[in-house]
Amino acid sequence: MNFYSKTDLFRWFIYNECNIWRNFKVAFSKDVANKEIASQMKVPDDYDVSKVTKEDLKWREYPHEENKQYFKSLRVFYQDTNNVEVVKSLQTPFDYSFEGIRKWWKKINIAKKKFEQSYLQDRNKILGNELAAAHFIVYRGGAIKFHGDDVWIKADENKNYNLPEYYVRNKYIEAIDCTNTDIYYEALQNFQELKFLKWLSLNDCENLDDWCIDTICGAHYKSLVYLDLRNCPNITERGLVALWKMEKLKILYLDDILRSTQYEMTVLLLQEYLPQLEIKVGDFAEDD
Structure with missing residues (x-):
């Protein structure tokens, strides 16, 4: 033992x-x-879903993801494309009233339009940057004019138009008329590679805002000569400030420079910074 x-x-x-x-x-x-x-x-008593920010959503993640054994909570429901708006919509009770359904349907249609106006790399690979942008604009009711050509190309009532369906060399868009077209910020990504664009009309494009103007200035500050921003209520003096980059801009159309004191001062400073710029107000001299 x-x-x-x-x-x-x-x-x-x-x-x-x-x-x-x-x-x-x-x-x-x-x-x-x-x-x-x-x-x-x-949940505190004064909790309001509509005031949720990205900082408030940090509870979904552990302090740091370098340590791989930690995973995001609610990983089943979370994806990299999620954002604050999605979380808000999931936490907000649905409004079944007539007005609530109308707003919901309008929001769905806007999201669909934004998706349809997104930049498609395959389209640009087939047509090239210039023709891809031309098809995009003309199909949505706008008009374009190529460099060295005096004819404006626009679709008819049945959305039929005459544009090449394959890549053609030496085709450069010189002018774009987006008057009264239902375009959003996403549509401007299709204009990024137009290096010879001189004439651009955004008259009556109500969905465009200050961010859109900054994008346009960043892409076309070396070439744009004419810009029409009439009937764009969401463009404020903050958007006009970005125009100081437009070193070749000569004609700028606006609705009213007396909208506010800040707006008027911005226009005056812009005129002083760009002495070659002629700012026109109202509906006149359409043939410029």
Whole structure:
């Protein structure tokens, strides 16, 4: 018969005591963590879904993702394309009233239009940047004119128009008329590579805002000579500030330079910074 020595028994006792103490510490730490998470998850009485920001959504992630054993909570429902608006819509009760359904349907249609106006790389690979932009504009009711050609190309009532359906060399868009077209910011990505664009009319494009003007200035500040911004209510003095980059701009159409004190001062400063620029107000001299 084998008998354990006192040393072996002592080691066995210490080992079991350590295991018990370690298990107790793990259970205690988990309980503390759960209580802390529960306290953070309590919804305050003044909680408003419409005021949720990106900072408020940081609870969905652990402090850092360098340690790969940690994963985002709610990973089943979360994707990289999610944003604050999606979370807001999921947390906001649906309005079943007639007005609520009308707003919901309008929002769906706007999202569909924005998706349809997105930049398509395959289209540009087949047609080239110039013809791809021409097809995009003419199909949506606008008109274009190529460099060295005095004829404006526009679709008829049945959306039929005459444009090459394959890549053609030495075709460069010189002028774009987007008057009264239902375009959004996403549509401007199709104009980025037009290096010889001189004439651009955005008259009555109500969906365009200050961000759109900044995008246009960043892409065409070396070539644009004529710009029409009439009947664009969402373009403010903040958008006009970006026009200081337009070193070749000579004609700018606006509705009214007296909309506000800030708007008027911005126009005056713009005129001082660009002495070659002629700012026209109202509906006249359409043949410029």
